[in-house]
Amino acid sequence: MTKQTHAFQAEVKQILHLVTHSLYSNKEIFLRELVSNASDACDKLRFEALDNAALYEDAPNLEVRVTFDVAAKTLTIRDNGVGMSAEEAASHLGTIAKSGTREFMARLEGEQKKDANLIGQFGVGFYSGFIVADRITVETRRAGLPPEQGVRWSSEGTGEYELETITRAERGTDVILHLRDDEADEFLKTWRLKSIVGKYSDHISLPILMRKEQWDAEKSQQVLTDEWETVNKAAALWARPKSEVTDAQYQEFYKQISYDSEPPLAYTHNRVEGRSEYTQLLYIPAKAPFDLWNRDKRGGVKLYVKRVFIMDDAEALMPVYLRFVKGVIDSADLPLNVSRELLQESRDVKAIREGCTKRVLGMLESLADSESADDKTKYQTFWNEFGAVLKEGIGEDHANRDRLAKLYRFASTHADEGVSFADYVQRMKEGQDTIYVITADSLAAAKASPQLEIFRKKGIEVLLLVDRVDEWMLSHLYEFEGHALQSVAKGAVDLGKLQDEEEKKQAEATAEAFKPTLERLKAALKDRAKDVRTTTRLVDSPACIVVEDGDMSAHLARLLKQAGQGAPSTQPILEVNAEHALVRRLAGDDARFDDLAHILFDQALLAEGGQLDDPAAYVQRVTRLLSA
DSSP, X not given: OOOEEEEOOHHHHHHHHHHHHHOOSOTTHHHHHHHHHHHHHHHHHHHHTTTOXXXXXXOOOOOEEEEEETTTTEEEEEEOSSOOOHHHHHHHHHOOOSTTHHHHHHHHHTTTTTOTTHHHHTTOGGGGGGGTEEEEEEEEEOTTSOGGGEEEEEEOSSSXXXXXXXXXXXXXXXXXXXXXXHHHHHHSOHHHHHHHHHHHSTTOSSOEEEEEEEEETXXXXXXXXXXXXXXXXXXXXXGSOGGGXXXXXXXXXXXXXXXXXXXXXXXXXXXXXXXXXXXEEEEEOSSOOTTTTOTTOXXXXXXXXXXXXXXXXXXXXXXXXXXXXXXXXXXXSSOTTOOHHHHHHOHHHHHHHHHHHHHHHHHHHHHHHOSOHHHHHHHHHHHHHHHHHHTTHHHHOGGGHHHHHHHOOBEESSOSSOBOHHHHHHTOOTTOOEEEEEEOSSHHHHHTOGGGXXXXXXXXXXXXXXXXXXXXXXXXXXXXXXXXXXXXTBSSOOOGXXXXXXXXXXXXXXXXXTHHHHHHHHHHTTTTOSEEEEOSSOSSOSEEEEBOTTSOOHHHHHHHHHTTOOOOOOOOEEEEOTTSHHHHHHHTOSXXXXXXXXXXXXXXXXXXXXXXXXXXXXXXXXXXXXHO
């Protein structure tokens, strides 16, 4: 193939522009990305060679080499991994097939434009070389292809790249960075490159080699020799004893595998022995990723078998509701050619999944139950970021349902955050045996709900559930340690022992006296309300909307409608406060009874967060009432 010029994919042009003009706060990140890519290429060769050992081409020792030429102002990252064919070079280096590119560009164009850590998160790490280089040349040959099918790719990071066939004896890839003049002084120094490798790539299990330096007395300076030395520990961090790994190393490794610029909230490193033998190094992040709610996006846990990288989205090793967990699992039992199908069926994988789930829940319990103010703050931070996802587990993980319920935190009428079920039970009134909850679209809406009035009057705490997942959670969580969960917006209010006999007798007498008006209200609202009844739950409001115990809540019905899903059509119940002045007026105003009845219903519906089917009719009724 003669030299050919190709245009970059449109998205690549935008990314290259952003990389060269925006990513300047942490320039050294480029070396981390290119060394990581080189390591991945070696891992890929090792994996493919399981079925075809000839790919090693009599050179089974995999390594990464970093060299530089001060005179030419070039820095080269070489690997003897799988390499690329001409088609692969055009595909991998000229286009971006990974979804999320637009999100990446939006992040860079926004407040985080200086955060070079983002570049690896979206699979565009190769282009980080243009942070320091005005031209990049890639020379490569895929393992198994003849030397004559080598490829040279080159670009100045503008709108085009060149591709040509070359003869290359060695398999693998050389990435040659032609450094800009202002970058050459910093990155063409052995000590500087060693420090970057030590900081970001020390954990990589392959040896990263550089030429040794020695003092030249005649030149009075350090000069490069022909002897190579390994500049990383060349041992997987998770395979090292815990006593040999510092907290700073754990945190740096987390940043490497997660592309997160913040340290994790917590981590656990354990070697598990028994029916299954494996090592786990798991982290809980401090901040949720942008795609947290994509249940199909799984890339948190990397699977290794005997330190051989297998896959980086091993979803079978962690339940969906823990998809935010990052880390590494290295199994000693799984076969090296393990497939996704085998992961789903293997008993060993099931044991690993159960063990990792328990370990993560244990980490969260340690934070949640700690007496340390710092740990409590960390747990609240975790809950604010990931609590809604953790609630998914109550219906998916029956074995750990009790442990999960203890980890849940809510707002309540007593506190705006951080209330556990255990806290609630401890504060229960004497004679109370039910946990009262209410669901709403927001904390403000929950606090303003008229259904809470009697509970506030009596000082009874109510949990305020405002996450979209809460309705689903309540369909699976019925009780906590023997105390039933009861929505205050469902069924008739029954405070049991919390309501004295005199109050009950008074309520019964009021209901009896109000019967004629109730019958008229039922007739006026027969097409809108399943029933109309008096209630003791209201103190300051004239009416409220509730549903029967077995019916779908109005809040859930709204959520389903917003999601474009159908919800069963059920009529609500209107409960009225017979002691309220507006309701009393209703009983004595025959001329405007129907208008007042509908206004009462509409106001109750609005207060509950619902929407009017006919807003114009409501406005007309209110106008007639005000004009009278």
